[in-house]
Amino acid sequence: MSRNDLVELAKRRGYFFQSAGAYGGVSGFYTYGPQGATLKQNVENTWRERFQIREGHREIDSPTVMPEPVFEASGHLDTFDDMLVECPECGESHRADHLVEDNTDIEEAESISIPDIEDLIAEHELVCPNCGTELGGVPVEDFNLMFETNIGPGDSSPGYLRPETAQGIFVEFPQLAEYARNQLPFGITQIGKAYRNEISPRKSIVRVREFTQAELEHFIDPTEDVPDLDRVADVELKLYPADEQEKDDGDYVYKTVEEAVEEDIVHEWVAYYLGVGKQWYESIGVDMDRFRYRQHLAGERAHYAADCWDAESEVDGDWIEITGFAYRSDYDLSKHDEYSDDDFTIFKQYDEPKVVERATVDPDMSYLGPEFGGEAGDVAAELELLAERDRAAFEDDEVTVEVGGEEYAIPTEKTGFSVEEQKETGEHVMPHVVEPSIGIDRVVYTVLAHAYGEDEIEGETRKRLSLEPEVAPTFVGVFPLMEKDGMGETAREITEDLRAAGFDVTYDDSGNIGRRYRRQDxxxxxxCVTVDYEALEDDTVTLRERDSTEQIRVPIADLPDLLGDLREG
Ligand code: ATP
Incomplete structure (x- = not known):
């Protein structure tokens, strides 16, 4: 199957198509049609079941527009860039790393620095894919991917469309921690639109400017183990670690989740979610022979990630990143803690209060006058810091502190230095975060591409989508062999009953029966259920399975239960 076959089928059968076609369409924006929107929802629901409900997490729904300070803190304003090269002849913009990947044998160019990528473009005499102009010597620049807007009239309050749903969770952490009764670990999910002003959108819904992310931010105490590794310990992972990618003959490494953790190949929390992820992808029809987990190379990681593995699927000879599993450490929460007025730590209660020695000062403020260089308070604050860090400094008769670049010697007795025993009931810890960040559109694309197949039926080529029943947008087609003699009426009654029982049903009475089967395939x-003449005599119908095309006769009355069992798998 080529990418074009899939895109053509997707458009013809109502899965997805470029939006606003009546106005020429805009690159990077797609509409899901009647089949596609339901397929996408079904995929999202299975994600909810596996990553949220099964794991005991909760979902939130935050705004898609957020004010600038959020992205100053998160680092997106400064570093969420791709490398852009603009053709001096036709003005078309290209992603410099994609240009290199597409035209050399370099597979991952995202981590290459701008000067090096400029050299590569010149060295390989790369040209503009649009007009053929040589791009050697053309400057490569950083281009920030966020869509900017103004909040309210005027431009005094810039805002940005979120480039990931995650920040909407992080900024609310102080509230969310309260709901979780300050107990780690806890997880919060969010699913919704994210926006990136991609330099060159491509591969239909794989790289778009508005897409759906399903993210889980699992807040953990880094000193504690994964509590439920057993749940996925035996899941087999096909791993492509960074060191294998760097070898000439690098290969996949096959490990269970447990082995990957024991052998220190994957961080234990990330490994846990690679296991969960594999179970999920398999259940929705991702072909495991065309699937792998690839570790990011050191220079490839996003600004927040301490380690990252991508789930990748193979479509049409290309590997596509469908999910990033990142160990974000305490990067985001520390930043929001630093940039905002709120406290982003969790107070971790000790089992037993701890007795600790605490050094304090109680300086004689009348003594610490302006002759000590700054305000008396500045000197006192400096003494306080010193007491915390270096008790030995208070062992002599004089203590030296630096204020405003000058050193001052203060008699130790005037500092009120003392060491006392205190009981501590707990401590503030900055949680770490592990994040499976799923691009729903790329998952939908993979599910469709891996379901697509062609075979021969009665001498004719048949195109079919072997979608898993759990995600298929239409679960059952109901046809009367012919409209006449009461078959149409019976088929409509069956349709009505099955819809009332919660099935997604298509009723079709147009064209010959073979053509109707092909359409549903x-x-x-x-x-597919077909009402024929026999049905009118004995209240049975044929039930046909899509992939095998096998048909059995079943009593009409048994249909809801039987189909229910088939849906459950
Ligand atoms: P890429 O390297 O392909 O641009 P990324 O590494 O920047 O992707 P992440 O920031 O890790 O992507 O985002 C998490 C997930 O969101 C990705 O795994 C992908 O499935 C999805 N995603 C990211 N950008 C897009 C896009 N422009 N269109 C569709 N899905 C996207």
Whole structure:
């Protein structure tokens, strides 16, 4: 199957198509049609079941527009850039790293520095894909991917469309920690639109400017183990670690989750979610022979990630990143703690109060006058810091502190230095974060691409989507062999009953029966029910399975239960 086959089928059968076609369309924006929107929702629901409900996490729903300070703190304003090269002849913009990847044998160019990528472009005599002009010597620049807007009239309050749903969770951490009763670990999910002003959108819904992310931010205490590793310990992972990628003959490494942790190949929390992820992808029909987990190379990681593994699927000879599993450490919470007025730590209660020695000062403020260089308070604050850090400094008769670049010697007795025993009931800890960040559109694309197949039926080529029943947008097609003699009426009654029982049903009475089956095969409908003459005599119908095309006769009355079982798998 080529990418074009899939895009053509997706458009014809109502899965997805470029939006606003009536106005020429805009690159990077897609509409999901009647089948696609349901497929996407079904995928999202299975994600909720696996990553949220099964794991005991909770979902939130935060705004898609956020004020500038959020992205100053998160680092997106400064560093969320791609490398842009603009053709001096036709003005078309290109991603410099993609240009290199597409035209050399370099596979991952994202981590290459700007001067080096400029050299590569010149060295390989790369040209503008649009007009063929040589791009050697053309400057490469950083381009920030966030869409900017103004909040309210005027431009005094800039805002940005969120480039990831995650920040909406991080900024609310102080509230969310309270709901979690300040107990780690706890997880918060969010699913919704994210926006990136991609330099060159491509591969239909794989790289778009508005897309859906499903993210889980799991807040953990880094000193504690994963509590439930057992749940996924035996799941087999196909791993492509960074050191293998750097070898000429690097290969995949096959490990269970447990082995990957024991052998220190993957961080234990990340490994846990690679296990969960694999179970999920498999259940929705991602072909495990065309799937792998690839570790990011050191220079490739996002500004916040301490370690990152991507789930990648193979489509049409290309590996596509469908999910990033990042160990974000305490990067985001520390930044928001530093930039905002709120406290982003958790107070971790000790089992037993701890007795600790605490050094304090109680300086004679009348003594610490302006002759000590600054305000008396500045000197006192400096003494306080010193007491915390270096008790030995108070062992002599005089203590030396530096204020405003000058050193001052203060008689120790005037500092009120003392060491006391205190009981501490707990401590403030900055949680770490592990994050599976799923691009729903790329998952939907993969599910469709891996479901697509062609075979021969009665001498004719049939195109079909072998979608898993759990995600297929239409679950069952109901057809009367012919409209006449009461078959149409019976088929409509069956349709009505099955809809009332919660099934997604398509009723179709147009065209010959073979053509109707083909139509549903191409849409990916797993089952079809046909009402024929026999049905009118004995109240049975044929039930046909899409992939095998096998048919069995079943009593009409048994259909809801039977289809229910088939849906459950
Ligand atoms: P890429 O390197 O492909 O640009 P990324 O590493 O920047 O992606 P992340 O920031 O890790 O992506 O985002 C998490 C997930 O969001 C990705 O795994 C991907 O599935 C999805 N995603 C990111 N950018 C886009 C996009 N422009 N269109 C569709 N999905 C996207």
């Amino acid at each position: 191409e849409v990916g409908t797993p089952f």
